[in-house]
Amino acid sequence: SPQAWSGPAPFNRLIYPMPPKSGGGLGHHLTLDLSGGARFGPDVEWVDKVDYTVDPGRASSFYPAIRTFWPGLPDGALTPGYAGVRPKLSGCGQPAADFMIQGEAGSAGHGVKGLVCLYGIESPGLTSSLAIGEHVARMLLLGAS
Template sequence: ALNCPVTDLSYDQEHGGGILVKTEDMDLYCENLVNAAGLFSAQLAAKLVKKQPKSQQQQKRNFIPRHYFAKGNYFRLEGQRTPFSHLIYPVPEPGGLGVHATLDLNGHCRFGPDVQWIPVATDNNVVDDECMGDNNPDEIDLNVDPHRADVFYEQVRRYWPGLKDGSLAPDYAGVRPKVHHPDLLRDADGGASLGFADFMVQGPQEHGMAGVVHLIGMESPGLTSCLAVSELVADKLLLQGS
């Protein structure tokens, strides 16, 4: 339901099993649960783990990655005609696909997103109950800092040297959930950074909790590949226990 936050998750033992989803306004019972909560998916997964027997909590907690957040800023082109009639993608950068040129349905051009990591204040190896450390997605500032334009001019001019000074204006920003951080992700022995970690689709086969599929760290594939992702989710639920 719209604007109906989930406050708790647990396995229901009083109504023949299944999963109890508690919200601010109602309680819902379901046999299967797909956790596709975006920026909050790791947080919801942790709520369910906390209701497991203590002997199983640590094992199941290991399947929940720490969530990091990367803000992506966009600048729009003003006062200059775009030379592009299609998308332009530069070489990817750590955490993103680089500042690329996009066109809306009206032919207007904007550039972005960049990768602005939200500061992390806690140790990556300590996964707290919320799996987000001190970061609350609701408190992330989505205003675009005009001073970031300097970096945009530099990056866009790598593939469009004709971009004029004063042609970029702050547009909008969004936040991407990440299951890695380039400065904090380390291997099991504390060695060098692993560099890249994809989004996660975890079903009962991975975490051992019946009837639950977690979609964690989903970025653009959550939309652009939603049909393929939904098939994978359905397969995990249909094959559980087999």
């Protein structure tokens, strides 16, 4: 769950510290929103079942991480954001895996004509989204899905 900063954004650019060695995510980074605010995170919590409950107690892990690049972060300044499920192809303790495009044919195919499944597309996928769209269109047009 990301944590929101309630005042104006404290920085005017994104901040991405080195990700934790534990893996699973990018760490407690800073992103800016369109309303001039800022969010830190999201963090990673491995779960066995989907639960969208936001745990306000998770904020305590954010403060020391954020203070590595913003020592002046006041106590109590963060508010819980939202909860969501990120599309991970690898689990806790496993090396990170790239996204996967699965069509009808091939050894990893699912056998459903005209269906293309896109798995595990996180932030790098946004950068690649036009190329991914072109690849999927070629798969469908050539019948190689």
